[in-house]
Amino acid sequence: MTLAVLKSRALAGMHAPEVTVEVHLANGLPSFTIVGLPETEVKESKDRVRAALQNARFDFPAQRITVNLAPADLPKESGRFDLPIALGILAASGQIPGDQLDQYEFAGELSLSGELRPIRGALAMTFAMHDGSGERGRDHKPRGFILPRANADEAALVRDASIYPAESLLQVCAHFGASDPEARLQRHRPAAAAVRPQYPDFAEVKGQQQAKRALEVAAAGNHSVLLIGPPGTGKTMLAARFPGILPPMTDQEALESAAVQSLTSGFSIARWKQRPYRAPHHTASGVALVGGGGTPRPGEISLAHRGVLFLDELPEFDRKVLEVLREPLESGQITISRAARQADFPARFQLIAAMNPCPCGYLGHVSGKCRCTPDHVARYQDRISGPLLDRIDMQIQVGALAQDELMKQGEGEPSSAVATRVERAFALQLGRQDKANNLLSTTEIDQHCKPDAAGEQLLRSAMTRLNWSARAYHRVLKVARTIADLAGAATIGATHIAEAIQYRRALRER
Numbered sequence: 001m002t003l004a005v006l007k008s009r010a011l012a013g014m015h016a017p018e019v020t021v022e023v024h025l026a027n028g029l030p031s032f033t034i035v036g037l038p039e040t041e042v043k044e045s046k047d048r049v050r051a052a053l054q055n056a057r058f059d060f061p062a063q064r065i066t067v068n069l070a071p072a073d074l075p076k077e078s079g080r081f082d083l084p085i086a087l088g089i090l091a092a093s094g095q096i097p098g099d100q101l102d103q104y105e106f107a108g109e110l111s112l113s114g115e116l117r118p119i120r121g122a123l124a125m126t127f128a129m130h131d132g133s134g135e136r137g138r139d140h141k142p143r144g145f146i147l148p149r150a151n152a153d154e155a156a157l158v159r160d161a162s163i164y165p166a167e168s169l170l171q172v173c174a175h176f177g178a179s180d181p182e183a184r185l186q187r188h189r190p191a192a193a194a195v196r197p198q199y200p201d202f203a204e205v206k207g208q209q210q211a212k213r214a215l216e217v218a219a220a221g222n223h224s225v226l227l228i229g230p231p232g233t234g235k236t237m238l239a240a241r242f243p244g245i246l247p248p249m250t251d252q253e254a255l256e257s258a259a260v261q262s263l264t265s266g267f268s269i270a271r272w273k274q275r276p277y278r279a280p281h282h283t284a285s286g287v288a289l290v291g292g293g294g295t296p297r298p299g300e301i302s303l304a305h306r307g308v309l310f311l312d313e314l315p316e317f318d319r320k321v322l323e324v325l326r327e328p329l330e331s332g333q334i335t336i337s338r339a340a341r342q343a344d345f346p347a348r349f350q351l352i353a354a355m356n357p358c359p360c361g362y363l364g365h366v367s368g369k370c371r372c373t374p375d376h377v378a379r380y381q382d383r384i385s386g387p388l389l390d391r392i393d394m395q396i397q398v399g400a401l402a403q404d405e406l407m408k409q410g411e412g413e414p415s416s417a418v419a420t421r422v423e424r425a426f427a428l429q430l431g432r433q434d435k436a437n438n439l440l441s442t443t444e445i446d447q448h449c450k451p452d453a454a455g456e457q458l459l460r461s462a463m464t465r466l467n468w469s470a471r472a473y474h475r476v477l478k479v480a481r482t483i484a485d486l487a488g489a490a491t492i493g494a495t496h497i498a499e500a501i502q503y504r505r506a507l508r509e510r
Helices: 045-055 079-092 122-130 149-155 167-175 209-221 235-245 251-262 286-290 318-321 326-331 374-381 386-391 403-407 415-431 444-449 451-467 469-488 494-502
Strands: 003-009 018-026 031-035 063-072 104-106 145-149 163-166 223-230 308-311 333-337 344-347 352-353 394-397
Touching: 003 122, 031 045, 031 251, 045 079, 063 079, 079 104, 079 163, 079 167, 079 318, 079 451, 122 145, 122 149, 122 251, 122 326, 145 149, 163 167, 163 326, 163 352, 163 386, 209 223, 209 235, 209 394, 209 469, 223 235, 235 352, 235 415, 251 286, 286 318, 318 386, 318 444, 326 333, 444 469, 451 469, 451 494, 469 494
Parallel strands: 003 104, 031 063, 104 145, 145 163, 223 352, 223 394, 308 352
Antiparallel strands: 003 018, 018 063, 333 344
16 A cells, blocks of 8 residues: 555644645655645654654655645644544555544644644534534534544543543554554543632722623623722722623533634633633734634634733733734624735624823822823723724723721622522523523514613713714613613613713713
């Protein structure tokens, strides 16, 4: 046998298209060529594969070796093709039987000693293999997946996937050459379900009842929030504890989040069903936030998918960087376009931002030590554009605590109590419209967010006085709907509208 054909997967954004690895041995001067649009990491696999085969005591063929990675127009990157290339050489040279190779897909980076090192994107690859996205069609039984043991728990999150982890090239070869079933690779059993994720507790934050109430509303309806207040008032503490009051992740949400993090090797099974919390520094670039690169990778907004994106010191971010958030906040996804390729990533995150009210930070502080002029304050707040501010549902004033309140002993309400109310309100939304209030369309807002007569009159008066845009009007209605859900009210009343209006008035209107 001089030709061996194996299956593997490439990565293209969130997709993992099938790759056919063809290995051919021919007479002629010894050479080793890889074709099929390989990038540098794939080209370097020649040296890793050669050393791994020799150190595992296999014969490296002194022939002309050609490896084709098809389709030829799909870029191939990373070291995940080391294992299928090595097995292809062994099968083509007759050192291992090749009659069962078509029953599996392979991925793994080889060390020089022949050990298998973990790869990124194992969960996305398992998804693609199991949903029938390959050449075999959806009705065909999915292949088994042989990959490094370090990736086994991650890949096994896909229900009913046949995962066969291995620690070395020798183990994989023994799987195909051994007649004893005990010597073959065993199907991996998923790890036991993790305990309920542990988050920092709201009880540790003293005072700030208004801000806590606002964050409860935001958590119940999936609304974005801007926290405004002097330094040291607890804005960062509140944001860090916010994931702990969000509704529990469903299996589908957890898989989506884990799949994105798997693309950057950032997923750990210990964080299964734990809401991601991303807090990039204000010096982050636009590419760091939305993703990009020659081979598109997810950015912070995608890594925060189904979780929280916290932007501290919001006006300190470059204005152009902040503007890239506008489309993902509306659509929940981001498309990275480059000259050679395009990739789509999910970005259904919940934005929590924090800022000082002025350059010195102490505007409105009880100490009265702010000396910023109105012009300085206006220029500082204008670093956040009107269109972006319009997309943030709630603006919350976080004031300085009085000394008596700060020195008071005892803890406040725990996150578990708040989370119970949030979960109850969220269940009402799922039962009524099968989605969070923040995701309601214009037609659905008219259907589910109609206030009573007193509430409609109050809303009409606020619109006239504050000159809201259509987007601001709809966002106030959605926040009011969430407030009514927390109260267990079927109809939006004037009190719900009044509270929602107050959540948009921390900064001056644009």
